[in-house]
Each structure stands twice: as structure tokens, then as C-alpha cells.
Amino acid sequence: MSSADTPTAPPSDPTASAEAAAPGGLKRAEAVARAALLDVESYDLRLDLASDTETFGSVTTVRFTSRGGTTFVDLKPASLRSVHLDGHPVDVDLLRRGRLPLETTEGPHELVVDAVMAFRNDGEGLHRSVDPADGRHYVYGMSFMDAAPSVFACFDQPDLKAPYTLHVTAPEDWVVIGNAPATNPEPGVWELEASQPLSTYFVTLVAGPYHLVRDQHDGIPLGLSARASLAADLDADAEELLTMTKQCFDEFHRLFGIRYPFGDYHQAFVPEFNAGAMENPGCVTFRDQLVFSSKVTRGQRIQRATTVAHEMAHQWFGNITTPLWWDDLWLNESFAEYMGNRVTADVTEYTDAWVYNSFSRRQWGLLADQRPSTHPVAGNGEEDATAALQNFDGISYAKGSSILKQLNATMGDEVFLAGAVDHFRSHFFGNATMHDLFASWERAGAGDLSDFTRGWLVTAGPDRIVLDRAAGALVRTPPPGSPADRSHTFR
Numbered sequence: 001m002s003s004a005d006t007p008t009a010p011p012s013d014p015t016a017s018a019e020a021a022a023p024g025g026l027k028r029a030e031a032v033a034r035a036a037l038l039d040v041e042s043y044d045l046r047l048d049l050a051s052d053t054e055t056f057g058s059v060t061t062v063r064f065t066s067r068g069g070t071t072f073v074d075l076k077p078a079s080l081r082s083v084h085l086d087g088h089p090v091d092v093d094l095l096r097r098g099r100l101p102l103e104t105t106e107g108p109h110e111l112v113v114d115a116v117m118a119f120r121n122d123g124e125g126l127h128r129s130v131d132p133a134d135g136r137h138y139v140y141g142m143s144f145m146d147a148a149p150s151v152f153a154c155f156d157q158p159d160l161k162a163p164y165t166l167h168v169t170a171p172e173d174w175v176v177i178g179n180a181p182a183t184n185p186e187p188g189v190w191e192l193e194a195s196q197p198l199s200t201y202f203v204t205l206v207a208g209p210y211h212l213v214r215d216q217h218d219g220i221p222l223g224l225s226a227r228a229s230l231a232a233d234l235d236a237d238a239e240e241l242l243t244m245t246k247q248c249f250d251e252f253h254r255l256f257g258i259r260y261p262f263g264d265y266h267q268a269f270v271p272e273f274n275a276g277a278m279e280n281p282g283c284v285t286f287r288d289q290l291v292f293s294s295k296v297t298r299g300q301r302i303q304r305a306t307t308v309a310h311e312m313a314h315q316w317f318g319n320i321t322t323p324l325w326w327d328d329l330w331l332n333e334s335f336a337e338y339m340g341n342r343v344t345a346d347v348t349e350y351t352d353a354w355v356y357n358s359f360s361r362r363q364w365g366l367l368a369d370q371r372p373s374t375h376p377v378a379g380n381g382e383e384d385a386t387a388a389l390q391n392f393d394g395i396s397y398a399k400g401s402s403i404l405k406q407l408n409a410t411m412g413d414e415v416f417l418a419g420a421v422d423h424f425r426s427h428f429f430g431n432a433t434m435h436d437l438f439a440s441w442e443r444a445g446a447g448d449l450s451d452f453t454r455g456w457l458v459t460a461g462p463d464r465i466v467l468d469r470a471a472g473a474l475v476r477t478p479p480p481g482s483p484a485d486r487s488h489t490f491r
């Protein structure tokens with residue numbers, strides 16, 4: 001995800017939901033227990049977006065294998081029509097706080113949940129809005145971090161990945177785009193191919209009378225979309241956006257040696273979006289203020305370019321290999337931020353991206369790090385999604401990415417990239433932790449990184465570096481109140 005100029009709003013409950021979510025959402029211990037019990041094979045979703053403007057039909061068929069025991073499925077419906085486990089009805093009145101308990105025997109199971117969900121208007125779940133310019137309706141999906149259960153029934157945690165197949169009914173003048181390529185066999189009917197294995201928080205759908213621009217590069221179908229009322233502005237920006245997308249794909253392929261695996265790459269500029277962008281595999285969503293409708297500064301163009309590259313970096317770091325739990329969200333963002341700046345500076349027209357970063361974006365982290373509320377980059381021990389978001393700030397993005405840049409300078413670029421590639425290959429379409437990544441770097445030849453971790457990642461506050469010209473030396477002052485022992489690599 002990319003932050004907007006203002007911090008991301010914390011997740012909120014669907015207003016139309018009959019049941020409030022559990023406070024703080026899923027706890028880490030609950031996720032560990034459920035992952036130990038279940039393997040999820042596939043999701044099949046039938047969404048009816050055509051029948052009503054307030055709600056939509058959502059029929060989920062999830063196939064999974066259990067080791068036998070009690071668990072629960074997450075869902076936050078407006079109303080729940082029926083639930084069947086292996087063909088047997090489950091009492092829908094057992095739904096409490098967004099959870100329906102399930103008794104499972106050892107072996108394979110099929111759960112079918114027929115629900116009516118509410119369209120939302122807070123930028124989460126399936127967000128539906130009306131364009132004031134022409135009265136047209138637009139929908140997009142935002143499942144991050146824990147909004148997926150207001151779209152479909154699911155085991156909502158990042159480490160229970162599965163492929164998704166979507167069947168969507170929509171008004172006949174709409175286009176429907178999702179995480180996998182779609183066909184439109186008859187007006188108003190959209191069939192999406194089975195996706196690659198995805199975490200629940202990546203599942204999205206962009207649907208409405210969107211204006212589309214299509215292209216392709218190196219075998220990857222590319223798309224851009226925005227509201228019809230922004231068509232002329234999107235067309236004016238399309239060449240710049242598509243050119244940088246192609247340049248970044250070439251560079252990520254060169255650096256990682258792993259092909260982008262999610263099929264099409266669609267970049268959807270959507271209305272009323274809380275964050276800057278969200279890296280949904282195959283269908284990245286951006287706030288549509290990034291389709292410029294007036295003259296903007298070079299800084300704003302650089303910020304947009306690095307956001308495009310940041311979301312592309314996530315296709316590898318985050319989407320192929322996903323954090324096991326929310327406490328490593330900072331690393332997901334730091335890595336994408338670092339690679340986004342680097343690739344933008346190296347291969348796009350914005351060769352000054354690092355300069356912009358140093359006086360603009362980096363200050364965001366530096367300021368946050370000097371406040372009484374500062375916290376270490378890593379190891380804040382988030383037990384649930386809400387707690388993780390509370391520590392999700394300029395330190396997660398800007399300080400974290402500066403530390404990865406420092407780490408790259410310390411271990412050298414070859415080792416840095418070899419470790420990252422080892423991380424992707426070792427956990428392909430899977431999940432991993434910060435410790436897994438550091439183990440990959442150590443295997444790649446970085447040596448023992450425990451001093452680096454102690455100095456940079458688990459202690460808060462910035463060092464002050466002063467050049468003592470008379471002595472011909474750099475003098476480092478650790479942050480007050482924090483005995484951080486850090487070595488710096490300078491060029």
C-alpha cells in the first residue's frame with residue numbers, strides 16, 4: 001500500500017452490518033491456531049452487483065481441508081441467507097461479531113455461504129460512489145487489512161492463501177476488472193479466470209462505467225482506468241504512466257530474474273480512495289487524484305511515479321511472498337518504498353527521485369522519529385490488525401526504507417538482491433517473516449546481521465551526525481534516551 005498525503009484511516013466496521021466486528025479484529029494466536037488447523041484449496045465467488053444500489057449478493061464456495069476441530073469463518077453480511085458445510089445447513093443465528101463457528105472433521109470440506117453484503121462508502125469492502133460530474137455509479141474493492149469479510153465469507157488472515165475464481169453480474173454498461181483476466185460472454189456477465197494464490201486482503205474488483213486504456217508490454221497485458229468524467233485527463237497522462245510501467249517491469253525482471261506471475265497488470269484510478277494506492281495482484285488501485293486534472297509540480301509527478309513503482313515492487317515483495325502476520329507490515333512497505341524510489345530514479349525520466357525523497361518523503365519519517373511517540377521500526381509486537389495500524393506511519397515507510405538503503409550499502413547490492421530473490425523463491429506464493437528475509441541475506445553472504453538489527457530496527461530515534469572539520473572526523477550522537485549502537489556506511 002502507499003500512504004496518501006494524510007495517514008491511512010483505520011479500518012471501520014461496515015455501517016450496514018448487523019454485528020460489530022470483534023474488537024481489534026483477529027488476534028495473532030487465533031490466526032496461528034486456524035492456520036495449524038486448515039489448508040484452504042480455493043474460493044469461488046458469485047457477486048451480483050446489478051440488483052440493488054445499496055447491497056449486493058455474495059455467494060462464497062470455499063474448499064478447504066481440516067485436521068479436525070472447531071474453527072470459524074469471517075463474514076460481516078447485511079443479511080445471511082444460508083450456510084452449508086458439506087451440504088448440511090449451519091445455524092446462521094450463530095453468527096456473532098463477524099464470526100460463524102464451524103465444527104470440522106478431519107479431511108476435505110466444502111463451505112457455501114449465501115449472503116447479502118452492503119456496499120460501503122468509507123473506502124473499504126466494496127466501495128460504491130456516485131460521480132457528482134455525471135451521476136454514474138462506480139465500485140471498487142478494498143480488502144486490506146480486514147475488510148474482505150464485508151465482501152465475501154473467508155478465513156481472513158494473510159497466511160491462508162488460495163486461488164480465487166469470480167463470477168460477476170453487473171449493469172450492462174459496466175466493465176469488471178479483478179485479480180485475474182476476465183471475459184464478458186454476454187452483456188452484464190463477467191467470468192474471471194482462477195487467480196494465483198492470494199491472501200484475502202488482496203482480493204479486489206473494479207466495476208463501473210470506467211474509461212479504459214489498454215496496452216501490452218513483454219507479453220503482459222496492461223490497462224489503465226478512471227471514471228468517465230476523467231477520461232480526457234487519463235488519456236493525457238496515459239503515455240507517461242504506461243511508459244514508466246514498462247520501464248519498471250523491465251527493471252524488476254532484470255533485478256529479480258523472476259517473471260511477474262499475476263497475468264494482466266491493470267492500474268485503476270478509483271474515486272474516494274483512503275490511501276495512495278493498494279498493490280492488489282493484477283489490479284492495483286490508486287486514488288484518482290493521481291490522474292492530474294490541472295498543472296502539478298515536478299514533485300507531485302515524482303511522487304506519482306514512485307507510487308507506481310512502489311506498487312509494482314509489491315508484486316514480488318508482498319504479493320508473491322507475503323508477510324505471515326501484520327507485525328511485518330513495515331518491512332513490506334519499507335522494501336516497496338526503497339525499491340520504488342530506486343527503480344524510479346534508475347530507469348524512468350525521474351532520475352532525481354532520491355533528491356525529492358530526501359527533502360520530502362524522508363522528512364516524514366525523520367519527524368515522526370523525533371516525537372515522544374516514536375517507536376522502533378520492527379518488533380512492536382502487534383497482536384491484531386488494529387494495533388498494527390497504530391504503528392503504521394512515516395517510520396514504517398520512510399525510515400524503514402532508509403534503513404534498507406543503509407543495509408544495501410553495508411552488504412553490497414549483489415548480496416542484497418541475491419537475498420531478496422532467495423526470499424521470493426523460498427516462499428513462492430507463500431508467507432514469510434522478517435527473520436526469514438534476514439536468514440536469506442545471511443545465506444547470500446551478508447554475514448551476521450544481529451548487530452545491524454539491534455542497532456537499526458529495534459531501537460527508536462535518529463542518530464545525529466556532525467562533521468568535525470578541525471578533527472577531520474564524523475561524530476555520531478545516538479538519540480537521547482536510546483543507547484542505539486549503530487554503524488553507518490557513507491559514500
Ligand SMILES: [Zn+2]
Pocket residue numbers: 001002279310314332333336
Ligand atoms: Zn506499499
